[in-house]
Amino acid sequence: MMRISDIMEKEVINIKNGKKMGYITDxxxxxxxxxxxxxxxxxxxxxxxxxxxxxxxxxxxxILKVGCDTIIVNLGSEINLDEFNIDKL
Incomplete structure (x- = not known):
């Protein structure tokens, strides 16, 4: 079992674009x-x-995974590679 205080210390990262979203406040x-x-x-x-x-x-x-230091979430659309002028594989 995990405490709320333990969850609030973990950084939230969106797996779709790799963005660090911040920390849980509520x-x-x-x-x-x-x-x-x-x-x-x-x-x-x-x-x-x-x-x-x-x-x-x-x-x-x-929420996909709660790790030791981070919480991995799946939000929004995938990153647009054209925006960064990166060739697709």
Whole structure:
């Protein structure tokens, strides 16, 4: 079993584009079912007082793996290689 404080210390990374999303700042729970519904991630900052950063919501079903230091999620579309002028394989 994992504590909420343990989860909030892990960095969230999106596997689709490799982006470091930040750290979990809030957890949405369904008290009646006893399940986690979603996590709120505040930018790429661990500072609670930093306002103006982007907030992302990650649903529990989007989590692929919880590792020692990171949480891997599957969000959004894949990276666009044309944007970076990289030849596709």
């Amino acid at each position: 957890i949405d729970l369904d008290i009646n079912e006893g399940k986690v519904i979603s996590f709120t991630i505040l930018g790429d900052s661990r500072n609670f007082f930093s306002r103006g950063s982007d907030e992302d919501v990650v649903f529990f079903s989007d």
